[in-house]
Amino acid sequence: MKKQNSFLGFVLIGIGAYFLLRQLHIPLLTDFYSWPTLLMVIGVAFLLHSYIAKEYQNIFTGALLLGLGIHFHASVRFVIWPDHWGMYLIIIGIAFLLRYQKTRNGLFPGLILGGLGIFAIFSSTNPGWFYWIHQLFAIIEKFWPLVLIVIGFYFLKKKN
Secondary structure (H helix, E strand, O other): OOHHHHHHHHHHHHHHHHHHHHHHOOHHHHHHOOHHHHHHHHHHHHHHHHHHHOOHHHHHHHHHHHHHHHHHHHHHHOOOOOOOOHHHHHHHHHHHHHHHHHHOOOHHHHHHHHHHHHHHHHOOOOOOOHHHHHHHHHHHHHHHHHHHHHHHHHHHHOOO
């Protein structure tokens, strides 16, 4: 298997399996026929490609997409799952820490973001300066498709 084609292969296998399972209408899996599952599939593809091809710069992206997919599924399905903006900081912090494991980059941001996320979730009273963070995440949650579009155009225009 050529390592440069492994990402595309993993994405195609994952998306193909997703749509095949969707066509089979397996009752146990009906809750997973949604867009967060596609985030998880693409995240797993990034992670598999990163570890197999030893291109560790993609670990962050894979962990972020997988974490967001898991979060969106869990926040709908489990009552005890915290649907709080601090979870996004924890997911980003975990992504930094996973990347740090292989590249030795991102330890400090991972610890800071993870710690802030945990503090935000478990703090009974948040400091006054957390208000603007809450507002920022409310805007991001509302307009995240536009953020994806802008990032996509950036990657199209970016010169290597």
